Amino acid sequence: MKINQVMDIAIKAGKILLANGSEIYRVEDTIGRICRSYGVEAECFVLPTSIFITVTGKDGEPLSVVKRISERTVDLSCVEKVNSFSRRIQESPIPYEEAMETLEKIEREKGYKFGLRLFVAGVTAFVYTLLFKGTVQDAVVAFIIGMLIYISKEKVSRIGVFKFFEYFVSGLIAAGMSVIAVKIFPFLNIYRIIISSIMILLPGVSTTNALKDALHGDIVSSQFGMAEAIFTVVSVTAGVAIVLSLGLGWI
Incomplete structure (x- = not known):
């Protein structure tokens, strides 16, 4: 899988966690776990309103992504689902399309009525x-x-x-x-x-x-x-x- 695709998956998972009330250390741990699952070492720094990820490309050049989180709420069911998703990837990495589809499905869910x-x-x-x-x-x-x-x-x-x-x-x-x-x-x-x-x-x-x-x-x-x-x-x-x-x- 391409490095930018791994970063897309990691930043998407981190965004969902941070936007739904997760702790900072959990967001950083999840992003790091996802990247390592695909053989990518990443440095991650998370603030309550922003996510910063930097990895080193195959040519040795650093690649960075910044994601701004403007809306935050509390939905611990989403946090639990992303946690399960990251652990599943750690055991058996899945293709990019399937990973993004799963995360988008979690993000679209609006919790309880x-x-x-x-x-x-x-x-x-x-x-x-x-x-x-x-x-x-x-x-x-x-x-x-x-x-x-x-x-x-x-x-x-x-x-x-x-x-x-x-x-x-x-x-x-x-x-x-x-x-x-x-x-x-x-x-x-x-x-x-x-x-x-x-x-x-x-x-x-x-x-x-x-x-x-x-x-x-x-x-x-x-x-x-x-x-x-x-x-x-x-x-x-x-x-x-x-x-x-x-x-x-x-x-």
């Missing part, structure tokens, strides 16, 4: 409300608000504005709907509802990946991940704080 993800978002808010000693009534309201937050986040993300604005708007909705609910039903606990409904927005995967990268020595990527997590939390809390500062006097 929107209705199921929406329901799980509501259930998450419901369960956390009970965990925080809220009443069943609080949990039901948090369930509804959790789903509204998820819908609004999906709608805002499709508009194409910057990522942290999605979380800011979600914070506004979480606090605003909670204030309205407590105004209508005064027996509800506004703070438990807000805290529970925004749990689906907290960057648990980003924080965990940042810690894993730090343990593997990827300090730059770890700092990037922690900064992203902090900005996410600040965006959500800013939206909540603005509404509460204006709305608590209305209750």
Whole structure:
């Protein structure tokens, strides 16, 4: 297989991993494993938004590829499928066309259906409300608000504005709907509802990946991940704080 084809396969697999919430060290390891499977030694450097691969051609000239990752989400099923793909290649390399077709199929898969993800978002808010000693009534309201937050986040993300604005708007909705609910039903606990409904927005995967990268020595990527997590939390809390500062006097 040609070196540029090996690089195409490796960069495609790395892109899918990075775009779906994989750790940096896992992306680098997978790219290196794929290249070695085809007899190519590669140097790989990955950042949360970019992939850099350099190999040495048959004529001794270095060949480099840079791939920019602009959109990222969390879909661990895609990560697992690419991991299985790379291990399968390591055991028995497959032709270029088959490898690219497999990766494109993984990339096209959209994971769980929107209705199921929406329901799980509501259930998450419901369960956390009970965990925080809220009443069943609080949990039901948090369930509804959790789903509204998820819908609004999906709608805002499709508009194409910057990522942290999605979380800011979600914070506004979480606090605003909670204030309205407590105004209508005064027996509800506004703070438990807000805290529970925004749990689906907290960057648990980003924080965990940042810690894993730090343990593997990827300090730059770890700092990037922690900064992203902090900005996410600040965006959500800013939206909540603005509404509460204006709305608590209305209750």
